[in-house]
Amino acid sequence: MIEKSEPGTSWxxxxxxxxxxLDIPTKKDIAFLHGRLDKLEQLLYQKQPGLKRTRPTMRxxxxSxxxxxxxGKYPKGTNFKTIKTATGFDDKKLRNIIFRLNTIKKIKRVTRGIYKKI
Known part of the structure; x- marks a missing residue:
């Protein structure tokens, strides 16, 4: 004979x-929160009337x-270290840019490490 379990005593x-x-969220709680977040994201990304989004005019x-x-700011020419501190580019990127600008005749190499705009 099987005994009936009392209400509230099941696993x-x-x-x-x-x-x-223990304040541990259940799967149902998490699904509810995901639904709420989805609704909030939809509200955020809706196009609001009266507000025009314009593209920035400056590119x-x-x-290079x-x-x-x-x-160009240095008419007599400037060295690699000055260019690096002014731009913040790393060595490899800066050397590639200087090589490219020298190849297309935009700058001139005055001496070793000194460059001048043509």
Whole structure:
């Protein structure tokens, strides 16, 4: 003969009671929070009336033009260290840019490590 279990003594209720007491979220709680987050994201990304989004009119300069501007500030020429501190580029990137600018005749190598805008 099988005994009837009393209400509230099954394993499921024991586990849910344990999870609640230890403040551990259940799968149902997490799914509810995901649904709320999805609704919030949809509200954030909705196009709001009256607000116009405009594109910025200024474009970012290329790395080569930044280096060329720095070299152009020094009419007698400038060294590698000055260019590096002004631009913040690492050595390899800066050496490649200087090589490219020298190849296309935008700058001139005055002496070793000194560059001047043409």
């Amino acid at each position: 499921e209720t024991f586990i849910t009671l344990l999870l609640k007491r 970012r300069k290329s790395a 033009s930044i280096v060329l501007d720095v070299i």
